[in-house]
Amino acid sequence: MSHAHVHLTDDLLRSALADRATTPDALLLRDILRRTSVMDQPRARWRVLDRGTRRSTMVIAFLILGTAAAAFFAAHFQTAPPHNGEIATGGSNSCALTLTDPQTGGSRELGRAGSGCSKNYYLSYGNVIGTPDGATVLYAVSRICGGCSSGPSTEQLDATGIWAADVVTGAVHLIEKCDRGFCPDFSISGDGRLLVVARQGAGVEVVSLTGDPPRDIALAGTTSWAYEAAFSPDGMSIAVLALTSAPSVTGPRDSELQLIDLASGRATTVITGSGQQWAVAWSRDGTRLTFLSPLLDDPSAYATRVVLVDGTEVAPPTEAMPGVVFSPDGVHGAYAREPGPPPFTDYQIHVMRVDGTDDHVVLRQPECCLSGPQFSPDGQFVAFSILVGGNPDRSGLYLASIDGADLRRLSASDPGDQFTWLTQH
Amino acid sequence: MSTRRTVDEVHEIGAPRADSGSGLIELAREGNHDAFGRLVEMKLERAFRTASAVLGNEADARDATQEAFVAAWRNLPRLRDVEKFDAWLHRLLINSCRDIQRRRHRVREIALDSQPLTVPAGDERTAERLAVSAALDRLSVNDRAMLVLHHVEGLPVAEVARRLGVPVGTAKWRLHQARRALEKALGNDR
Numbered sequence: 357m358s359h360a361h362v363h364l365t366d367d368l369l370r371s372a373l374a375d376r377a378t379t380p381d382a383l384l385l386r387d388i389l390r391r392t393s394v395m396d397q398p399r400a401r402w403r404v405l406d407r408g409t410r411r412s413t414m415v416i417a418f419l420i421l422g423t424a425a426a427a428f429f430a431a432h433f434q435t436a437p438p439h440n441g442e443i444a445t446g447g448s449n450s451c452a453l454t455l456t457d458p459q460t461g462g463s464r465e466l467g468r469a470g471s472g473c474s475k476n477y478y479l480s481y482g483n484v485i486g487t488p489d490g491a492t493v494l495y496a497v498s499r500i501c502g503g504c505s506s507g508p509s510t511e512q513l514d515a516t517g518i519w520a521a522d523v524v525t526g527a528v529h530l531i532e533k534c535d536r537g538f539c540p541d542f543s544i545s546g547d548g549r550l551l552v553v554a555r556q557g558a559g560v561e562v563v564s565l566t567g568d569p570p571r572d573i574a575l576a577g578t579t580s581w582a583y584e585a586a587f588s589p590d591g592m593s594i595a596v597l598a599l600t601s602a603p604s605v606t607g608p609r610d611s612e613l614q615l616i617d618l619a620s621g622r623a624t625t626v627i628t629g630s631g632q633q634w635a636v637a638w639s640r641d642g643t644r645l646t647f648l649s650p651l652l653d654d655p656s657a658y659a660t661r662v663v664l665v666d667g668t669e670v671a672p673p674t675e676a677m678p679g680v681v682f683s684p685d686g687v688h689g690a691y692a693r694e695p696g697p698p699p700f701t702d703y704q705i706h707v708m709r710v711d712g713t714d715d716h717v718v719l720r721q722p723e724c725c726l727s728g729p730q731f732s733p734d735g736q737f738v739a740f741s742i743l744v745g746g747n748p749d750r751s752g753l754y755l756a757s758i759d760g761a762d763l764r765r766l767s768a769s770d771p772g773d774q775f776t777w778l779t780q781h
Numbered sequence: 782m783s784t785r786r787t788v789d790e791v792h793e794i795g796a797p798r799a800d801s802g803s804g805l806i807e808l809a810r811e812g813n814h815d816a817f818g819r820l821v822e823m824k825l826e827r828a829f830r831t832a833s834a835v836l837g838n839e840a841d842a843r844d845a846t847q848e849a850f851v852a853a854w855r856n857l858p859r860l861r862d863v864e865k866f867d868a869w870l871h872r873l874l875i876n877s878c879r880d881i882q883r884r885r886h887r888v889r890e891i892a893l894d895s896q897p898l899t900v901p902a903g904d905e906r907t908a909e910r911l912a913v914s915a916a917l918d919r920l921s922v923n924d925r926a927m928l929v930l931h932h933v934e935g936l937p938v939a940e941v942a943r944r945l946g947v948p949v950g951t952a953k954w955r956l957h958q959a960r961r962a963l964e965k966a967l968g969n970d971r
Contacts, residue, residue, distance in 0.1 A: 362912045362967050369963070370932045371906075372913035376837045377933050380829035380846065388825075388847050389818050392854040538961075609921075634951055648951075725939035727949060773950055 439780035440732045442523070443739055443766065444493045445753060446481030446774035453481055453495055453521055455778075456766050458737070458755055463767055467528040469497045470515025482774045483518075483541065487548040490779035492565075493521045494531070494551065496539035518542060518553065520565065523781055531563060541584045545591040552594050554582035559623075560596055560616065576614055576623040583611075584634070588642045592618050593665070595636045595645055600628065613647065615665060626667040644670060682710060683735035688758055690718075690729045690738050705729050705740050707758045718760040723750070727773040737762075739777055743770040806863040809854075817857070821850055824867075827934070828874050834933050835878045835925045837918055845877040852877070868944045871930075879922045916966035924959035931956055 362368075442455040444466075456463040483496040496518050516537040521528045532553060534540070542553040544565075551563040559574045560582050573594075575582060581599035588595070594616040599609055612628040613636065627633075631650035638645060646662045662671040682689050693704040703726050708715035718738060719726075728740030736758055743751050751770040756763040802823055808816035828849060833842035852873045860869055917925055930941045942952035 362909050364913065364960075364964055364967060366932070368909055368913060369928065372910045372917065373834045373929060373933045375910055376914060376917070377830040377834035377929075378839055378842070380825055380843070384829065384843055384846065385821060385825055388821055388850045389814075391847070391851055392817065393814055395851070395854060635948075725937055725949075727939075 440734050440737070441486075441490045441778035441780040443753065443755075443775055443777050444484050444486060444495075445767070445769070445771035446484045446495055451515075453484065453493060454767070454769070455493075455523065456753065458732070458739070458766060458777075461764070461766050464526070466493070466521040466523075466526045468515075469517070469519045469528055469530075480774075483539065484774050484776045485542075485544055486776050486778040487544060487565075488546060488779070489548055490781040491523055492548075493523060493776070493778065494542070494544060495519055495521070496534065496542070498534065498537060498539045518551075523778065531565075532561075540582075543586045545587040546589050547591055550587070550591065552585040552587060554585040554596065554598075556581050556583055557602070560585050560594065562594075562618070571621075573616055573621050573623065575616075576625050577612075579612070584636050586636050586638060588638050589640055590642055593642070594618060595626075595638060596623070597633050597636050597647070599632070613645065613663075613667075626665065627663060681730060683731040683758075684733055685735040686710065687735060688731070690731060690758075692726045692729060692740070705738065705756075707738060707760070716760060718756045718758070719754070719763065721750075727771075728775070730775065730777055731758075732777050733779045739766075739775065741770050741772060741775065743772065802866065803863050806857075806860075806866045810857045810860060810863070812858075817854055824870060825850075828870065830933065831871075831926070831929050832874060832878055834929045835875070835922060836881060837914060841878075841881045845874065845881045848877040848880070849874040871926075871944055875922060875926045878926070882922050912967065913963070916963055919966040920959065920962050923955075924962050927952075927956050927959040928963070 440458060442457050445454045445456065452465040452468045454463050454465055480498045481495055482498060483494070485494045486492070487494070497516050516539065517530050517534050518532040518539055519528050520531050531551065535556075540554045540556055542551055544551055549564065549566050551565060553561045553563060555561050555572075557580050559572060559580050562571045562573060564570065574580065575596065575598050577600075579598045579600055581602060582596050583599065584597040586595045587593075596614045596616060597611055598614060599611050601610075609632045610628070610630055611632045613626040613633060614623050615626050616623045626645070629649055633650075634648040636645060636647040642665075644662055644664060646660060649659050649661045661669065663669050681691070687710060688707055689710050690705065690707045693706055703721050703723065704717050705719040705726060705728075706715055707718050707729075718729075719740070721742065725743050726740055727743070729738040730740070731738055737755055738758060739753065739755050741751075741753050752768045753766045753771060753775065754764065755766050802820055805816045805820045805823075809820055825846070829842060829846045832845045832849075833839055836842050836845060849870065853870055856873075860866065917928070920928075927941070930936050930944060931938070936944065938952050938956060939949050941956065942949040945952060947955075
């Protein structure tokens with residue numbers, strides 16, 4: 357039997373899932389308690405320590421790991437701090453990228469992507485990246501199918517793609533159309549001249565921002581399903597994360613890390629991993645790669661891995677620290693903390709020195725959700741966004757100095773994590 | 782110093798902690814089976830709803846839920862942070878669902894195209910829901926779990942990320958991928 361076309365809306369999906377979700381009978385509770393009542397709990401070594409000792413051990417471990425991580429990131433990831441420019445914000449349900457001046461709070465729209473955008477068209481402005489000289493903002497306009505009431509319109513498809521906007525004039529031009537309106541991941545080279553696009557099902561494409569023709573590069577082995585790509589700091593290599601086989605609806609998604617030599621166009625496999633790896637990034641000196649890797653026994657949990665470019669593991673996997681970002685001068689780290697216990701009433705933005713000291717709260721609020729933070733190019737401020745459902749007076753883009761003073765709301769629209777702080781052009 | 786407390790004492794400490802179950806979790810972690818029983822009572826309905834929505838089969842959901850709580854009891858002493866109990870239990874539950882799914886696939890393959898849908902004439906909405914439900918069965922357990930967290934439990938993406946212990950961006954991407962997989966299973970992107 358073949359299905360007639362079913363237009364998948366949020367409401368339909370919710371109804372279908374609700375049909376499946378049923379309530380348990382009393383016998384299930386009885387069975388669980390009966391089974392567990394005759395089972396002994398193994399005593400964990402961790403529990404042998406009392407609470408005070410556990411806390412001390414954790415603090416010491418954190419300081420040791422924090423210091424090591426600080427040294428690593430300071431040595432490999434820091435760059436010279438330029439001057440602060442405007443903040444470019446994307447997000448959903450908008451028709452153009454917005455630039456906000458962090459000094460005055462004034463904002464301006466860049467030119468509109470496509471010709472027929474309206475707020476009802478459910479477009480997402482994401483992957484916002486500034487060129488190193490601060491003169492251009494690159495961003496991807498994708499359609500969000502979940503909100504579409506009648507499928508993509510011609511106007512929507514007209515607007516979707518990877519765009520470049522001139523920061524001074526606001527003029528935009530299309531760099532790349534995206535397959536069916538969904539844009540893949542891309543990154544920019546350190547000199548701002550090249551863009552690499554992970555083309556799912558077609559290897560990677562290197563796009564010149566200076567007018568040279570684009571270049572397709574095939575991956576090693578049989579895969580072509582690149583989903584992340586990142587230039588090395590010297591612009592000579594590209595790290596690529598790719599699925600080992602075409603994505604299957606029901607099958608596992610294993611992936612591998614490949615390295616492309618840009619001069620020869622040759623790709624080699626660095627690591628083949630179980631499950632899907634994420635967030636590949638280069639060390640500042642280009643000798644190491646870091647990425648997130650799912651844990652074997654629990655694919656929903658991730659560990660941070662660091663490998664040499666030949667695939668040698670140089671650091672044992674450590675618990676992932678999602679959301680930690682480091683300032684361009686390598687002095688500070690910042691992260692969003694969303695702690696329990698329920699009912700989840702303590703959301704925080706923290707800044708600390710990279711050696712783990714002086715960890716302090718920059719913002720604390722009782723409601724979900726925080727996105728970001730991102731450091732200013734000079735490393736003295738953090739920007740983050742707040743989305744409080746049903747409270748537009750609270751939502752928006754915010755800015756604070758790293759000591760927590762000078763907290764300001766820059767704009768009322770919430771860009772989620774789709775924003776970037778540009779260097780001064 | 783002994784830290785043994787009774788379940789009733791825990792419930793007298795204060796409403797927020799009792800409601801959240803933190804005190805019960807600590808007691809259960811110390812081997813108090815009564816506290817674990819209360820905890821199961823508190824968490825059972827949500828866990829079963831999630832399992833049944835993921836697996837689409839009450840009998841399987843019953844097995845998965847039972848295995849998850851048994852694993853929780855066995856492994857509770859290893860849980861360092863009681864505040865992460867919900868996320869931890871969710872992972873145990875999804876792992877159980879995955880195991881059940883693997884076993885079920887070994888027993889019988891679901892031939893989607895050979896199973897006619899019995900739909901009352903003219904009831905298009907019901908037909909669509911059945912089609913979506915059938916398509917859900919073709920997704921991976923992880924993808925189904927993502928959709929259940931967001932659409933059945935109603936968690937915003939940031940909460941889904943917290944529950945799974947992944948960055949918000951990752952949760953968004955995985956939710957998007959799950960949605961795309963469902964579209965594909967429905968044949969919408971051919």
